[in-house]
Amino acid sequence: RKRILITGGAGFVGSHLTDKLMMDGHEVTVVDNFFTGRKRNVEHWIGHENFELINHDVVEPLYIEVDQIYHLASPASPPNYMYNPIKTLKTNTIGTLNMLGELKSLFFRLTSFKCFLSIDPEVHPQNEDYWGHVNPIGPRACYDEGKRVAETMCYAYMKQGVEVRVARYSYFGPRMHMNDGRVVSNFILQALQGEPLTVYGPGTQTRAFQYVSDLVNGLVALMNSNVSSPVNLGNPEEHSILEFAQLIKKLVGSGSEIQFLTEAQDDPQKRRPDIKKAKLLLGWEPVVPLEEGLNKAIHYFRKELEYQA
């Protein structure tokens, strides 16, 4: 039984991780400023003796005794992280330094999370040695560069004795944000509302989609492993965006049309994580079939739409 802090624990991934760690019998403290997270995501634990929820911004120091920190606090989708770029930068730089400083003299474990770095079309699939290719002064730089330097900070503290785990990933599932503008949420919402599914370009570009429970299991396996270098956690099963649109239409039972719009700028034509390292060192691999994961996400979105109405 461990004392575990989850920053950003009222968010999409953080709340699923809270569920798993609470079920496993740990003491869980969630720290969140509710910028993109919601109390609703964790309210089923409020009142449980092993659970604590603290309304706190990670840009301010926090003094708390724990054994492990899952550091997830950061807006994640482009509309959210571009809303206040300075805040996004502070959350990822000062926020990460605060969490790492917390652990300085201790021998605790920290998992910092970042997305796959933006993708170089010539590197496919991407393994962990890939350095990324991002514009340091573009509109998404507050997130991309903030996440890169957060990773650098983790490794600088590791040399001082802090145990670090770094995962790189992407995922979908219930409690994902409905209006983040990315493909999974767009297509499900469109299918549920009878609107056309908007495919950018011919739809031949491919992506690979990981269900959130697979990710959460991978994060916990990584945290409790001895692997301190970055590890990709993802589902390597690749689909074209058109196939994906057709699948969602079918699962929803929707009469929506598929609409072909102009191609997005600099859109990577293929994207798939290389997860050999996670398989080998963590004995982990994703197990949830795409249809099953999508059905759960669709169910969640349906309820949310009813709730909003």
Add this chain to the structure above:
Amino acid sequence: RKRILITGGAGFVGSHLTDKLMMDGHEVTVVDNFFTGRKRNVEHWIGHENFELINHDVVEPLYIEVDQIYHLASPASPPNYMYNPIKTLKTNTIGTLNMLGELKSLFFRLTSFKCFLSIDPEVHPQNEDYWGHVNPIGPRACYDEGKRVAETMCYAYMKQGVEVRVARYSYFGPRMHMNDGRVVSNFILQALQGEPLTVYGPGTQTRAFQYVSDLVNGLVALMNSNVSSPVNLGNPEEHSILEFAQLIKKLVGSGSEIQFLTEAQDDPQKRRPDIKKAKLLLGWEPVVPLEEGLNKAIHYFRKELEYQA
């Protein structure tokens, strides 16, 4: 006449910039924690009514009224910035946020400085659109990623009304660090001390060298321009490292041998800044001939060696 703050003003570039701005009649405040800088570099101004020297670390907030900030505080050479990677990261992230926060509600000007991003051998010469290619978790990441995110921070604050200038550059000259392990200081010291000049590999790789006074003039021109996007300041005249070794030997009048050692790892074979933008928009270009600059650096190193003896 302006009130100008120079962070890192007791360092190599900062002290030359102090000299120029003092000569031009401005009020200059130097802020430095003397980590790599020295009081000696600016002591000729101490007591002057327009000059103030504050021993302060930029990682802590600073409250001061100024019209312009040249934000140079950061260790610059690999041995210095790798000495304490966490401190390097804090200086470049929290230090930069502190300086930018200072200016938030005002309409002042900030120049943030960063090196050329590490160089992709396929992009030559490098213009300002080049995104860089750096390892986010290597030993140099504390500097490279710190500088990248500092630039991102500048542009995030620019959207809030802070005037930003960003220069990318490299340079040599008097007051440079004698033991930073890079080519100019190595060769001059070796030639002066009668030791072999250590050429890594066959010496056919090229570099371009800018004298510090050209850089300082470029920085001032940039600060007082309306150009808010990054600008390269450099000298595009390219020399092979072997030519460069021979030139230094000749200028020193040294009997040192030239010794060929094994090639450095991942050593870029060519490096030259593209300065079209600075020429066009600032009307600036370097004017100091390489031999003249080198003679001044050699003179400085000779005096330093005498001083140390």
